[in-house]
Amino acid sequence: MEVIVAPIRREQADAWVRMRGRLGPEWFVSRIDEFVREYFDAGRIDGLRHVVLLATRADGTPIGIAEVSLRDFAEGCGAGPVGYLEGWFVEEGARGAGVGRALVAAAERWAAKQGCTEFASDAELHNPAGLRAHVALGFEPVCDIRCFRKPIRP
Numbered sequence: 001m002e003v004i005v006a007p008i009r010r011e012q013a014d015a016w017v018r019m020r021g022r023l024g025p026e027w028f029v030s031r032i033d034e035f036v037r038e039y040f041d042a043g044r045i046d047g048l049r050h051v052v053l054l055a056t057r058a059d060g061t062p063i064g065i066a067e068v069s070l071r072d073f074a075e076g077c078g079a080g081p082v083g084y085l086e087g088w089f090v091e092e093g094a095r096g097a098g099v100g101r102a103l104v105a106a107a108e109r110w111a112a113k114q115g116c117t118e119f120a121s122d123a124e125l126h127n128p129a130g131l132r133a134h135v136a137l138g139f140e141p142v143c144d145i146r147c148f149r150k151p152i153r154p
């Protein structure tokens with residue numbers, strides 16, 4: 001399958017919103033309209049510099065997305081900036097055909113152009129397919145984290 005990966009254009013934002021809606025997390029999805037606006041206006045999401053890459057079939061049909069940021073710090077990495085795969089999603093019908101790999105390759109090229117020498121990502125432990133796909137693409141596991149929360153009074 002021929003796949004084209006390029007920075008998303010404003011008129012393609014619907015595909016980004018739809019795929020992020022499927023990927024989650026809830027807090028991000030609930031603010032997606034704000035993030036889309038900020039990205040197209042300033043190249044930022046939640047204040048952090050980003051590129052959003054869209055994968056399309058040759059006929060222009062969107063089939064995958066990669067959101068990539070520049071972080072000052074990432075677990076297991078040295079001094080920043082570090083290219084960080086914030087969101088990575090391929091439509092079910094297009095999986096297993098190299099689209100995810102093409103997105104990550106383009107994401108790494110973008111990060112390298114920004115001066116990064118390391119590229120990082122994360123996946124939840126209950127997502128074995130996501131974990132395996134990272135390893136298949138050359139990511140090395142660096143740590144497992146359990147996150148915690150508790151409510152406090154203002």
Ligand SMILES: CC(C)(COP(=O)(O)OP(=O)(O)OC[C@H]1O[C@@H](n2cnc3c(N)ncnc32)[C@H](O)[C@@H]1OP(=O)(O)O)[C@@H](O)C(=O)NCCC(=O)NCCS
Binds near residue numbers: 087098131
């Ligand atoms: C993870 C995801 C983006 C991969 O996209 P994809 O287009 O299927 O990936 P590719 O076909 O390019 O595969 C890339 C590599 O990962 C491996 N891989 C992909 N899916 C896999 C799976 N379910 N189990 C094991 N390995 C897998 C492939 O074998 C391939 O390695 P290879 O070239 O050595 O064979 C896609 O499955 C997806 O959108 N999943 C739901 C969202 C998600 O989990 N995102 C990642 C965590 S944030």
